[in-house]
Amino acid sequence: MATDLTAPPQARPDVAPIQRRTLRLLFLTQTIGGIGVTIGISVGALLAARVAGTALAGLAQSAGVVGAALLAVPVTRIMAARGRRPGLVTAYLTGAVGGVLVVIATTAHLVPLLFLGMLLFGGGTAANLQARYTAVDLAEPARRGRQLSLIVWATTIGSVAAPNFATLADTTASGWGLPPLAGPFAFSAAAFTLAALVLLLLLRPDPLLTARRLAAADPVAPTDGSGSQRGVRRAEPELSSARRSGMIGAWRTVRERPAARLGLAAVAMGHLVMVAVMSMTPVRLGESHADTDVLRVVGIVLSLHIAGMYALSPVVGWLTDRLGRRPVILGGVxxxxxxxxxxxxxxxxxxxxxxxxxxxxLGWSGTMVAGSTLLSESVPTASRPSVQGLSDLIMGLAGAGAAAASGFVMRAVGYPTLTLLAAIAVVPLVALALRPVPPTAPDGLRHPAGAPDEEG
Structure with missing residues (x-):
């Protein structure tokens, strides 16, 4: 099979209307899903402390992070078998079930159920992460970075708006007889359900299945990179079912492709460094501010940090398409x-x-947008969902591990040493990004004319 969207324009159907519709739907549901995730997270630690005690509050929050990482595996299996729509719907509905379980656990003071609910609540995050990959299934090669970054940017709206809804949700739910702090999770469950219904009803045709049909129908003449044909052959050979899906098959696919390795490493290492430093910054601020002042200061600093992550992502996406994936990854580093x-x-x-x-x-945004774009275009269409799920799994576990380890490092050697260790951790990514790699298509062949090479 041929790599999707690399055939000459006259040789394939016009997918622009489908892509525009897909992007509009993803932008809407990403905003709704972002509100659902953030409105719950904003009170999660306080609720967990009330139900499970302060000592377990951090673990309850971590359960949501780990849940998002682990749920990426079954969600991408569904996508590999049936398309993006059922996978995203399943992820959002799982998050909704998690929100309902958190409400029940809060009402009944059931600590194990609270942890299970927080674990499943990560389905909302898993769906939001997979949405960025859905945006590039039908994207033209020269616009992949911008269209992926547009969906990442939509998260900004939810992240900024959601904390302002938390008090309203809590006040409204208290009138329904729910205990304090349970209301935001009830509203999160409703938001996830709404996002799932919108996708279930309107995400048609499925972008991944459409890309596969195009890939199956369009033979491509590979070139030597200068545009001259070297003989007609299909650019994406049929993969066995064992290699199309599953984490082992996904790892083999990534391991065989240097550009895919760089994309995955950029996403994971950028997230690890960001989480390690960001998670201990409130503690650092607490060392120099009074208790009455620290929450306000932390709120301002973290708001600026979130703005750096998301607000300029469309610019990062434009640079990814304009300058190339690898230079933007290096800029992010x-x-x-x-x-x-x-x-x-x-x-x-x-x-x-x-x-x-x-x-x-800003550094996280560079590694996330450029790394995700490079990863997606460096693997065959049939392998994309599994490879993307592997990336989100590794990214989530890296973030959870960084958050857990940063507290011990902070207590043992302090914040400056923590930032030094974080900087050292990203150095191997520099070496990987600077390693010369010949431009290749997802199957290891040279890129056809008009497709971006892996060097950017």
């Missing part, structure tokens, strides 16, 4: 290193620490 240097040297200077957190968010 440079920003991460600068962030670690600035934050580590800031001491108790809050404005300087804020600058460090903004740079941290």
């Amino acid at each position: 440079a920003l991460l290193l600068a962030a670690c240097a600035v934050a580590g040297a800031a001491g108790h200077d809050t404005p300087l620490l804020s600058v460090g957190l903004i740079l941290l968010g």
